[in-house]
Amino acid sequence: MVDSNQLQDNRRDFKLARLTRAALNPSPFEQFKGWMDDALAAGLTDPTAMTLATVGEGGRPWQRMVLLKGFDQHGFIFYTNLGSRKAAEIAVNPQVSLQFPWLALDRQVIVGGRAEKLSITEVVKYFLKRPMQSRLAAWASRQSSRINSRQALESQYLQLKEKFADGEVPVPDFWGGFRVVPEEFEFWQGGEHRLHDRFNYRPDGSGGWQIDRLAP
Incomplete structure (x- = not known):
């Protein structure tokens, strides 16, 4: 068992950089x-x-790691199985949060916003760029559903590999993507003595962004 004192004493100081209001870009993007x-x-x-x-359901939050596959002034894009837990929860409550943990740089970014489904055109364009193995894996895995064993998953993958041996792997109808349209940003830079720098961006009502420094 891990000694609780060992956990309590595990700390370091943050000395890599500072973040000032003057250094911030007016656009969070x-x-x-x-x-x-x-x-x-x-x-x-x-x-x-x-x-x-x-x-x-019941207001219970859940988190998982996904990969950012694109971003611009319209939002942050990721792809997933539309039968997954994340997709099911988004269908009920599209308000989500993203967090980028760039710990080696003593930085993190949090983005809060609304998740919207991507168009079929966007999904197909990206899916066909994926490596063959990734396209087959999308077919093989009914994400978040219960499976009997790892062996069953690998067997399904091999069957699909044989089925699509010609290399033409279509987009599954249960696979898609989302764009998170930002409504709030927070940029965090670790600072000495736990005096971190935190800045929050929110729409100012006139097309720009209000920037506020937050206490660490």
């Missing part, structure tokens, strides 16, 4: 792009990985 560029340039493991939080 441009600010995010700059930080994503930094994460990519730093060679972080899985810089596009983001925690997606949804709220399910």
Whole structure:
């Protein structure tokens, strides 16, 4: 068993950088792009990985990691099985939260907004770009459903590999994607003595964004 004192004493100081109001881009999309560029340039493991939080039946939140597959002024895109738990919860409550944990840079970004289904055209365009193995895996896995064993999953994959041996793997009708349209951003930069820098962006009602510094 892990010693609770060991957990309590596990800490470090954050000294990599500071984040000032003057350094922030007026657009949270441009600010995010700059930080994503930094994460990519730093060679972080899985810089596009983001925690997606949804709220399910009874108001219970649930989180999982998904991969960001595109972003622009309209929102943040990810793909998934439309029968998955995340998709089912989004269908009931489209309000979600994304979090990018760039811990090696002492940074995190949180995005809150509304998830909207992508068009069939967008889904097909991306699906056909995926590696053959990924397309087959999309068919093989009824995401979030109960399975008897790992062997059953792998057997299904091999059957599909034989079925689509010609390389033409169509888009499953149960597979799609979502765009999270942002309604709020938070940029966090770790600071010395736990005096972190936090800035929140919210729409200002006139097409721009109100930026507020938050206490850490």
